[in-house]
Amino acid sequence: MKLTLLGTGSPIPSPDRAGSANLVQVAGQHLLFDCGRGVVMRMAAAGVLPGFVHRLFLTHLHSDHITDFNDLVTTRWAMSPIENPLPVTGPVGTRRFADTTLAMLEFDIEYRIAHHDDLEWQPGIEVAEVTDGVVWDHDGVRVIAAPTDHRPVTPTVGYRIEHDGKAIVLAGDTVPCAGLDALVAGADAYVQTVVRPDLVQMIPSPRFHDVCDYHSSCEQAGATAARAGVGTLVLTHQVPPPAPGTDHEWIDRARAGGFTGNIVFAEDLTVVEV
Ligand SMILES: [Zn+2]
Ligand SMILES: [Zn+2]
Numbered sequence: 001m002k003l004t005l006l007g008t009g010s011p012i013p014s015p016d017r018a019g020s021a022n023l024v025q026v027a028g029q030h031l032l033f034d035c036g037r038g039v040v041m042r043m044a045a046a047g048v049l050p051g052f053v054h055r056l057f058l059t060h061l062h063s064d065h066i067t068d069f070n071d072l073v074t075t076r077w078a079m080s081p082i083e084n085p086l087p088v089t090g091p092v093g094t095r096r097f098a099d100t101t102l103a104m105l106e107f108d109i110e111y112r113i114a115h116h117d118d119l120e121w122q123p124g125i126e127v128a129e130v131t132d133g134v135v136w137d138h139d140g141v142r143v144i145a146a147p148t149d150h151r152p153v154t155p156t157v158g159y160r161i162e163h164d165g166k167a168i169v170l171a172g173d174t175v176p177c178a179g180l181d182a183l184v185a186g187a188d189a190y191v192q193t194v195v196r197p198d199l200v201q202m203i204p205s206p207r208f209h210d211v212c213d214y215h216s217s218c219e220q221a222g223a224t225a226a227r228a229g230v231g232t233l234v235l236t237h238q239v240p241p242p243a244p245g246t247d248h249e250w251i252d253r254a255r256a257g258g259f260t261g262n263i264v265f266a267e268d269l270t271v272v273e274v
Contacts, residue, residue: 004023009268019034022034024168029138029139051076058094060157083124109123146160146182167189187228192225
């Protein structure tokens with residue numbers, strides 16, 4: 001399985017980091033997880049057009065994980081020679097989000113259908129709302145969802161992708177919890193969004209301090225990885241955006257959580273193969 005960290009940023013703008021999005025390519029399938037800022041540009045860099053995506057999976061409906069959903073839907077629709085609705089799996093609320101996105105695109109849809117004689121259909125989105133269990137099972141590839149803890153954002157889910165005895169877990173935004181532990185157990189790669197409370201506390205903004213409440217710190221990500229016995233821990237969605245040359249600080253903190261395996265400090269388009 002090939003995992004590409006398409007976007008490793010957070011809501012805080014960064015010139016180098018797009019918003020949260022991950023691509024898993026396995027058995028000829030292109031599975032996309034979240035679609036934050038700049039996702040279609042980063043997909044282009046990875047050689048995947050929106051029309052190629054077999055399914056989009058959403059971890060939750062926070063803006064930094066869904067900002068460019070509309071771009072994905074529009075570009076897939078406008079570039080496709082045939083009707084090609086986008087299949088989407090996500091937590092409860094995803095269907096309403098998809099419907100309201102299509103409503104937002106009403107003008108553009110009208111313009112393009114009026115302009116192109118061969119474009120006779122509206123963009124389609126096929127939604128499956130999930131809570132846990134096997135949510136995708138095709139040609140030996142399974143995706144399993146489990147509830148995570150990102151309260152007060154609820155519901156949220158993480159995903160475990162399995163193929164040929166290998167497993168990748170995309171935890172999304174969450175603090176350590178039983179659902180996460182079960183999902184991560186024995187995975188070859190575990191991708192965790194992380195914060196550095198020591199740096200966040202230096203920023204004089206109470207609102208910014210709140211981000212520490214519902215994200216894993218590097219130490220917590222390391223502890224989760226150690227408990228689960230994973231092969232590789234991937235640190236992404238780093239908050240605040242890391243200063244150049246500070247990778248080792250983040251990695252050292254994850255090590256302090258007790259994890260002795262391989263640690264990857266993700267940048268946009270980092271690839272992890274398992
Ligand atoms: Zn979030
Ligand atoms: Zn986030």
